[in-house]
Amino acid sequence: MLKKVLIFVLVFLITIGFGVYHFIPKKVNESINGVEYQLGSGHDQVNSVTIKIKGRLHQSLFGKRTFKGLIDVNGANYSNQNKNRKLEIVFDQYGTGTMVYAYYKNGKAIIDSYGNLFANKDFSKVTIEEFREDKNGNKGWTSENGWMITGPANSKNEALTITKELVKKIYIVN
Numbered sequence: 001m002l003k004k005v006l007i008f009v010l011v012f013l014i015t016i017g018f019g020v021y022h023f024i025p026k027k028v029n030e031s032i033n034g035v036e037y038q039l040g041s042g043h044d045q046v047n048s049v050t051i052k053i054k055g056r057l058h059q060s061l062f063g064k065r066t067f068k069g070l071i072d073v074n075g076a077n078y079s080n081q082n083k084n085r086k087l088e089i090v091f092d093q094y095g096t097g098t099m100v101y102a103y104y105k106n107g108k109a110i111i112d113s114y115g116n117l118f119a120n121k122d123f124s125k126v127t128i129e130e131f132r133e134d135k136n137g138n139k140g141w142t143s144e145n146g147w148m149i150t151g152p153a154n155s156k157n158e159a160l161t162i163t164k165e166l167v168k169k170i171y172i173v174n
Contacts, residue, residue, distance in 0.1 A: 033050055089117060
């Protein structure tokens, strides 16, 4: 009988330990050197950037990840005007979440998106599909010529390798 009680207590403690480790928000504080580049052939411009991520990563009982914090990209050609506003990014089952900034300005609701963020489990590898304005003032992104921010990377080829790894669940990548 004592053996069964000890086994039960051990299993209970392991379960509690797993729950505490798995469900308590994890601190994210990354500074990643990367590049900003445009997809497609004939686009050779590459900008060196530093991607700064600071916040907490929450994981639900069913595995849904939510990041709460700040993301800034220093050196990007297309700067994020909302970089000092807190984000709440809910990642879908494919590992992507949209960087949406919602706030009030002069009594009006403002919703602004910077792009889609793909990140591995510990945020040591990231790629952002930058939503850019076209000549009509519409924001968007295309796989033919869209702009990306990826790190860690020192070149467009390194960045493409990481991007392919992070987006493979949602896009068919050659």
